[in-house]
Amino acid sequence: MKKNVAVIGLGTMGSMVSWQLAKKGVSVTGFEQFGIGHDRSAVGGESRLFRTAYREGAEYVPLLRRARQLWCDLEEQSGNRLLSLIGGLTIGKADSVNVRNVLKSILDYNIQHKLYDVKEAQPLFPQHRFDSDDAIILDKEAGYLRPELAVVAAINQAEKHGAVIKRNTKIEDIENTDQGVTVIANGKRFTFDEVVVTGGSWVKELLPQYKKIIQPRRIIMTWFVPKDLSKFQDENFPTFARTTEKYDFFGIPTLDQSMIKVALIGSEEAINNPDLLENNISMEEIAAPIEIASSYFNNLNPDPVRLSAHMDAYTPDDHALVGRLNDKSNVIVMSGFSGHGFKLAPVMGEVASELILDDRTEHSIEHLNPDRFDKSG
Ligand SMILES: Cc1cc2nc3c(=O)[nH]c(=O)nc-3n(C[C@H](O)[C@H](O)[C@H](O)COP(=O)(O)OP(=O)(O)OC[C@H]3O[C@@H](n4cnc5c(N)ncnc54)[C@H](O)[C@@H]3O)c2cc1C
Known part of the structure; x- marks a missing residue:
């Protein structure tokens, strides 16, 4: 049976997760509290560095090489030049x-x-x-990427593959139920098999267990x-x-x-x-x-x-939180990209799609384990 997945937050990561999931035939509903590509998220500011020789650690290189291929795929599918x-x-x-x-x-x-x-x-x-x-x-x-265009292009592609995109819809809460995961917006309840939380700087409102770990900057x-x-x-x-x-x-x-x-x-x-x-x-x-x-x-x-002033979510070691939550295994978190996540976004979309469809990913993301910090802080 087709999986029914919600993506909460359609900024950088959420747009790419929606694109990758919808392309693979998953039934996707994306929720964004503002418009797509809005400048209060970590998307604004015209350009983003793309680097492969990585000062943040060589363990990122395979992810970056795959991200580059996926940026090219998105360019081809959308007809937009995204990466120079x-x-x-x-x-x-x-x-x-x-x-x-x-x-x-x-x-x-x-x-x-x-x-x-x-x-x-x-x-x-x-x-x-x-x-x-x-x-x-x-x-x-x-080189560099065109961030606003990239996010809008990914959402357009997701919609083309059947994703339902709910703009100006803020998710207020997430609950585990016997049927799956229920998300609540404007008092309405929507239930899904799995939820991917890509809320960037707002993520701890939905996942308060990361209150002491995620810091918007x-x-x-x-x-x-x-x-x-x-x-x-x-x-x-x-x-x-x-x-x-x-x-x-x-x-x-x-x-x-x-x-x-x-x-x-x-x-x-x-x-x-x-x-x-x-x-x-x-x-x-x-x-x-x-x-x-x-x-x-x-x-x-x-x-x-x-x-211009923007913001991003940071972790104590400047590496993101990516993976299933221990306590809510049908919830995947992707946040805390600490000022260097844009270039990785499409491969993070692929990681989410693999976790949902295969329950594992081929990509090496051990250094991004969301349980590596003491949450009691
Ligand atoms: C100015 C600036 C320059 C940067 N430069 C680079 C660079 O050169 N290279 C690079 O690789 N990276 C760079 N980064 C980092 C990179 O842009 C971020 O790491 C990445 O964009 C973070 O993506 P995200 O999806 O976690 O957050 P965001 O893109 O902020 O997306 C989060 C989205 O979730 C939505 N949301 C949150 N809560 C809810 C809710 N409850 N309901 C519905 N929607 C919700 C928000 O409105 C937002 O749209 C830069 C960041 C900034 C801010």
């Missing part, structure tokens, strides 16, 4: 954890790459002002205009993630190639209530990006021309 593989630089001290993890990924998985010292890199990447002891690594299997993006646009184009300006003594930050050329987006990593402010994301950005908050623009680049105008 323009390459991505890692810049940092040779003995830093980030550089070591990137090199381990490259060696363990034979990732196409190029290593440079500063003398070699400076003429090739004159946009950056390198430190004399920087190691520079070009991941040729990196605010992420600020800033955009700067280059003095010489011709040097900041897709063909000569790869995406980058850079660790200096003072800052950890990343950047991406804008889709229209007229600016670059720069964001800090690791200084995200905790948010108590995800419904109250502060959109105003203070001068104090942009002091660091302004210093970065003038200290680590050549030829960027120093004032940000665009700012």
Whole structure:
């Protein structure tokens, strides 16, 4: 018999879970509290890094390689260009954890790459002002994604395969019953065989056992205009993630190639209530990006021309929670992607579909076990 599955939260992960499940013939009902691709979720901000040589750990590489294939599938099925593989630089001290993890990924998985010292890199990447002891690594299997378009495309594909999408419908509670799992919205009850909870920063409202583990954090993006646009184009300006003594930050050329987006990593402010994301950005908050623009680049105008605030759910070790809940085995959680989950989204959709259809997944997700933390906190 066809399985009847609810997906709660149709942002990044929920859209891909819905697409993958519906494509495989599962009867899917997706619930989203706002509209599809709305900018209060972790979807907003125009672009997302895609990297394969992974500073967060080499164990992600097989997932990332599969994610890349699935991004291409979604491009083909939707007719939209979602992924631009323009390459991505890692810049940092040779003995830093980030550089070591990137090199381990490259060696363990034979990732196409190029290593440079500063003398070699400076003429090739004159946009950056390198430190004399920087190691520079070009991941040729990196680039950027178009997040809003990707999420809308995945939901459109899910609907094409028969998924029922309930927009502006907030799920208030989840209950285990003899018939399966019941979800409650606007006082109405809907019962399913299985439920996938992809609520991002709101997930602990539905799964309070993760109250002490999931922390929504605010992420600020800033955009700067280059003095010489011709040097900041897709063909000569790869995406980058850079660790200096003072800052950890990343950047991406804008889709229209007229600016670059720069964001800090690791200084995200905790948010108590995800419904109250502060959109105003203070001068104090942009002091660091302004210093970065003038200290680590050549030829960027120093004032940000665009700012935006978003949020994502973080865990204590910055790795997501993915898998069945121990106590509610017909509930799967996927949240806590800690500022680096977008690129993984389609493979997470595949993981959910395998867990539901085969009760196991071929993918290696042990490091994402949702029971690895002490929930009593
Ligand atoms: C500004 C920014 C930049 C980032 N940069 C990168 C990057 O370069 N590369 C990268 O790989 N990752 C990046 N990330 C991280 C990545 O975007 C996130 O890890 C990922 O998008 C999280 O997806 P999610 O599905 O968990 O959450 P979301 O995309 O936020 O989706 C959660 C959805 O659930 C809905 N929802 C919640 N509760 C309910 C409910 N009760 N009922 C109905 N609907 C509900 C919400 O409205 C929302 O739509 C970035 C994140 C941010 C915010």
